[in-house]
Amino acid sequence: MSAKPAVRNTTWAELAVGASASIERTCTAQDLILFAHVSGNLNPLMLPSAGDATPSDPVAPSMWVGSLVSAVLGNILPGPGTLYRSQNLRFLRRVHVGDKVTATVVCREKRDEPVAVFDTRVVDAGGVVVCEGTAEIDAPTVTRITEARDLPTLIVDSVDHFGALVAKAARLPPLKTAVVCPHDHNSLGGALMSAERGLIEPILIGDPARIAAAAKELGKDLSGYAIEAFADERQAAARAVAMVHEGRAGAVMKGDLHSDVLLAEVVKKDGGLRGHARISHVFALDVPTLDEVLYVSDAAINIAPDLMTKVDIVQNAVDLARACGLETPRVGILSAVETINPAIPSTLDAAVLSKMAERGQIRGAIVDGPLAMDNAIDVEAARTKGIASLVAGRANVLIVPNLEAGNMVAKELTFVARAEAAGLVLGAKVPVMLTSRADNERARLASCALAQLYGYYRREGRPFGLEPPVAKAAE
Known part of the structure; x- marks a missing residue:
């Protein structure tokens, strides 16, 4: 049986100003339902229509969009061991179910160990900025090589x-x-x-x-x-x-x-x-x-x-x-x-x-x-x-x-x-x-x-x- 791919983080000492990383994600109805469960935010503008009601075009919660930034920081750059200090975001456009977005982080500045500052941005498939901001984080100081983890399967009955x-x-x-x-x-x-x-x-x-x-x-x-x-x-x-x-x-x-x-x-x-x-x-x-x-x-x-x-x-x-x-x-x-x-x-x-x-x-x-x-x-x-x-x-x-x-x-x-x-x-x-x-x-x-x-x-x-x-x- 083949081993799962391993993820190596980037320590504060290894981190270079200008380093960047990205992930792509397509927003799904299941994402909105799961986010509502976790956050408790049941705003009807942000949930698919229930049952056989008239179909809606729900808006993805802005914090769901913002959470994609934390996924890049925690998974890729700097990667495992990263902890937030602060994050500011400006939301410029709305994301809907079916929209593909790309979240990117770019290291702007290294401060006293282990602090680093990143420019953060999420753009849609056409390259138009959806949200942007700045993240201040504690970068890891110790090298970690982490095996990719499979999360437990969730069953979401989103289709009636x-x-x-x-x-x-x-x-x-x-x-x-x-x-x-x-x-x-x-x-x-x-x-x-x-x-x-x-x-x-x-x-x-x-x-x-x-x-x-x-x-x-x-x-x-x-x-x-x-x-x-x-x-x-x-x-x-x-x-x-x-x-x-x-x-x-x-x-x-x-x-x-x-x-x-x-x-x-x-x-x-x-x-x-x-x-x-x-x-x-x-x-x-x-x-x-x-x-x-x-x-x-x-x-x-x-x-x-x-x-x-x-x-x-x-x-x-x-x-x-x-x-x-x-x-x-x-x-x-x-x-x-x-x-x-x-x-x-x-x-x-x-x-x-x-x-x-x-x-x-x-x-x-x-x-x-x-x-x-x-x-x-x-x-x-x-x-x-x-x-x-x-x-x-x-x-x-x-x-x-x-x-x-x-x-x-x-x-x-x-x-x-x-x-x-x-x-x-x-x-x-x-x-x-x-x-x-x-x-x-x-x-x-x-x-x-x-x-x-x-x-x-x-x-x-x-x-x-x-x-x-x-x-x-x-x-």
Whole structure:
């Protein structure tokens, strides 16, 4: 393993008047967020817009610009061992996200050991001065050779993937949605927020007294919403399914009731919402360390799926990912190992699913497996294992071997990696939003966006925003 580059400082005795050093840096949104955390300065002019708000052009804090000067002094000239006495700066221009700047220090004067004075300047890519000033420092008096240091990795969730999906879904007409038992502030608040954002047109089904109490807690007026009175949870779930058959609802949303109560009505052979494919559930996860939404299935419905059930699970997840904008999803079929082992049945299923995708029995995606979690998600882990694949290290859809594994993966990402989760039941005649009773309003809002986009994909045969192919005229 190659040694890390070493940095040698310049002592006061070695320092020459006129010596100079520079660094280049491009300002990023993450820089502004980290600086706000460290400094406590939350000036909105200096922070990227939150969530799906109108994008802003934030100004880099002037002291962030000034801190680049200290980086040159402390890292390069004079380097390790340097300590500030004073620094003055005049700020002449503003720096914005995406701007490249160069910070330069020039030794102007040496005073009594160890004092030295530097002219300091930061210029933009065009050479225009951003800030300038003078630094008085104590230069090191002892030679130090320091190995370059790798700082711990920081995770900054600066990209709101769900916000983009919500904004896209809001361009569609509101989806008439039967909301089953919205008896608490989370379930009712999520439904009302989604309605206010133009995602759904909710029909509230449940105990009117409990719904009213939840609305009072939220400070919301329900006079503009349809309410159907059912005190019994099973009857409310059955009524939601019936409304789909009547054409009065195009989606179902779970409220404050157990998932199995709602699913029992959805999957009934007579009068339920079964379609041609096996019903499955997909978690859509906005993970801070990933550049796109991650889809995990099945973690909520099929306990120990056989091979042909997994075919439907994969296809359902692929359809949702495509509906949300992934042109060709990369599907990793998970197991404990990345090699086929007859003693581990999930590795055999994974290999068969991969081949089925190659033969067109699973459509619209690149599928590979078996893959372990590390080499499905991390490029370096895949490279270390010597796995050559279009999916390994880059999977954006994960298919788990069974419900237990899927539930653990999804909840570990949510509670350990601080991912935000939305959920949708697929394969039924209409989308079913199967959020957890502990989910907040934002998770329910994102689930409504998934339902909107998936419903459009099912109806139109293409993702929303993608124009249909133009038929060529016969020659």
